[in-house]
Amino acid sequence: MWVFALRNWVGQINPARFPTLVFSVVAILSSMACGCGGSVSDLPPLGKVSGVVTLDGKPLANARVQFQPPDSRASEGMTDENGAYTLRFDPKNYGAKVGPHVVSVTTRTDGYAKPPQNGQEGEWVKGQPESVPAKYLKPGALTAEVKAGSNTINFDLKN
Amino acid sequence: MSKTRASKPSRGFTLIELLVVIAIIAILIALLLPAVQQAREAARRTQCRNNLKQLGIAMHNYHDTYNTLPPAYVQVTVADNKGHWAWSAFLLPYIDQTPLFNTLNVNGQLPSAAIQANLGAMQNQLAAFDCPSDNGPRVHDPALDPGYAIEDATTTTNRGLALSNYVASNSTSAPRQAGRAGTDGTQGATGAFFRNSRTNFSNITDGSSNTILVGERAWLSGAQRMSAGTLYAVRDANAGGPAAQDVNPGWNQGIMTIVGTSKWGINPVLTGPNTETSASYSSQHTGGAHFLMGDGAVKFLSQNIFNIGETTPPAPINSTFEALVGIADGFVIGDY
Numbered sequence: 148m149w150v151f152a153l154r155n156w157v158g159q160i161n162p163a164r165f166p167t168l169v170f171s172v173v174a175i176l177s178s179m180a181c182g183c184g185g186s187v188s189d190l191p192p193l194g195k196v197s198g199v200v201t202l203d204g205k206p207l208a209n210a211r212v213q214f215q216p217p218d219s220r221a222s223e224g225m226t227d228e229n230g231a232y233t234l235r236f237d238p239k240n241y242g243a244k245v246g247p248h249v250v251s252v253t254t255r256t257d258g259y260a261k262p263p264q265n266g267q268e269g270e271w272v273k274g275q276p277e278s279v280p281a282k283y284l285k286p287g288a289l290t291a292e293v294k295a296g297s298n299t300i301n302f303d304l305k306n
Numbered sequence: 307m308s309k310t311r312a313s314k315p316s317r318g319f320t321l322i323e324l325l326v327v328i329a330i331i332a333i334l335i336a337l338l339l340p341a342v343q344q345a346r347e348a349a350r351r352t353q354c355r356n357n358l359k360q361l362g363i364a365m366h367n368y369h370d371t372y373n374t375l376p377p378a379y380v381q382v383t384v385a386d387n388k389g390h391w392a393w394s395a396f397l398l399p400y401i402d403q404t405p406l407f408n409t410l411n412v413n414g415q416l417p418s419a420a421i422q423a424n425l426g427a428m429q430n431q432l433a434a435f436d437c438p439s440d441n442g443p444r445v446h447d448p449a450l451d452p453g454y455a456i457e458d459a460t461t462t463t464n465r466g467l468a469l470s471n472y473v474a475s476n477s478t479s480a481p482r483q484a485g486r487a488g489t490d491g492t493q494g495a496t497g498a499f500f501r502n503s504r505t506n507f508s509n510i511t512d513g514s515s516n517t518i519l520v521g522e523r524a525w526l527s528g529a530q531r532m533s534a535g536t537l538y539a540v541r542d543a544n545a546g547g548p549a550a551q552d553v554n555p556g557w558n559q560g561i562m563t564i565v566g567t568s569k570w571g572i573n574p575v576l577t578g579p580n581t582e583t584s585a586s587y588s589s590q591h592t593g594g595a596h597f598l599m600g601d602g603a604v605k606f607l608s609q610n611i612f613n614i615g616e617t618t619p620p621a622p623i624n625s626t627f628e629a630l631v632g633i634a635d636g637f638v639i640g641d642y
Contacts (some may be wrong), residue, residue, distance in 0.1 A: 233453045259558045
């Protein structure tokens, strides 16, 4: 029976070497697991990007900053009250594709209806107007080069 | 020592032998478990593909009957917050749901009357519109997403609509009521579905195999609520039809609950629930989402597909994903 054959084989191994044996079995199996698991990803190389957007020296809050590479999806970030933004490539990855980008900054948003409260219909909230000067809204007016690693890219807009 | 053991095999195992066997079995199970989980997700993905395939066959059968694809919604003048019938209601007879179609009386009454008379039927989420990978609720909560609900015909009670994981293809820019005016997404919807749309396959000059009809939208994108879409009906805003970029702009209600846009790409980064970005496509499948093409094929598009979503006008069709949405843009699509 194979169990007794295995038992004979195990019995011939020097007991002092058991830890080494168990360790090597674990190492081999786990390396196999690494080979099988994980799906193929077409994620491009990314560089982390953050910075500050100012308009006439003052921080520009609630602006949507978009980095558009010439051959992939765009990365986006929103500025906080200090004008600081951090780009996100997708829900799981921060940064932007390494390479050249066309950058757009906009503060314009649409209106929306507030959720109803106490059974009353929520009021209609008007959208935010554009506060970025028109010359920066033309495609290609702002550009940036993202390098591998961390990038700090600031935009000083002027009226 | 070992010789003695080998010559006189005792019945039974030593502790170390047992431990080795148990360890090996444990490792094998640990190897198997992730594979089982992946097989489960693969099965859910297949089910989702099949749902879209069925919708594709339904679209073609509808086209055979009326020589047009169903409209995104039918525009009639109704009061603020009442409903308009959406494309999913018109497809019901073609996905073996004729009794539901007759119960809702889609041809004879408006959705607000139907939801008042038949709340259960209107809030019934059909499996055909439910991606099993997505863990959203079956019905929208009007307290959470008031824009994904419609009022009763004669009262102002807000009723949540059933959840749909599939939205029709509207445009390459923010969702619009008005139809195509050239290939600029800021002039009109560039996709196949919009207000009273009567797109037929001869209008899809880019070729039906290169044009998206329906895509996925999940309850969550990342960790943020994206709210998926609505089934059967869409909410009116200020008696002007569903809110859209061109009429009563709003980003937590309106046409975006039944149609999608390529503007922000697949699986966008959401800064919160109910933002304009919620009008995009998304899924819980890793790395992209399923799309139904005009020829009935279902394709899985990577979220890293080339897409330019212009933040300010003009918004020409100049990227792969936009070209797949546009029905007559003439953009040559390479490999994707």
